[in-house]
Amino acid sequence: MDLGPYGGFIVAAYAAAFIVLGALVLWVWIDHRAQSRALAALEGQGVTRRSSRTAAEGAR
């Protein structure tokens, strides 16, 4: 496809959008992994939130 004399600007605009959106998706994904690991580590140590403790006590 011939994008004409300003093809470089068109490609650069799409590349810029792709890079920014890609970085955003990557950031959200990396953050999710980090939070999941931290939460699993705390739960592994037996740390519970007050609300979950109350629920467990209520069930007894």
Added chain:
Amino acid sequence: MALIDLANPHRFLALARWLVPIFAVLAAALLAAGLALGFRAPADYQQGETVRIMYVHVPAAWLALGIYMLMTIAALGTLVWRHPLADVAAKAAAPIGAAFCLICLLTGALWGRPMWGAYWVWDARLTSMLVLLLIYLGIIALWRAIEEPGQAGRAVAILTLVGVINIPIVKFSVDWWNTLHQPASVFRLDGPTIHPALLTPLLVSALGFAALFVALHLAAMRNEIMRRRIRTMRILAAAAEAR
């Protein structure tokens, strides 16, 4: 399910678990279709092939403004209704809004150079959009400056409500002042002035950007809820150790 049911973070997480992949797939499909339609659409009679930049520039601009309005509603949710997820929604939306604003400014500069002969001019529309990016960055900085989430949420909500004054300035800058930037051509009282051959790819692309925003926003909200749970658990663990 009523909106109030989502005030329970546990229910929200369960809903987000299946909504995030649905919107991610929808976004990928719509963006691919928008890209294909955009590159098949005819060139503009004045702007030539560079009009294709519109298919990323305009949706990014719409979302940058729309996300700020969502943050304004969330700010009201924090200050007036005290909805537990309002500040979570506002915090998760800010970096995404900033990213769309950045895309709008970058693609606008790359469109401006061949059309206007300059990457940047201190035109009212461009300047107010830059101010919007600075407001987004200020909001992100304020979130990071205050450690306690509830306190940070209230401070950010006030800043967000002050910053919303810039949104009508961005929207109507092209009507209120003489600008190099063209006036509105889609959202007009007398209907769009763009030919359907160019309007259809634009709307498909905009739907793709919107679906991507929903997927990213729900995922970022889920991350923020998890971050707050971790914070609470660490405080409780530290308190238990101190006893």
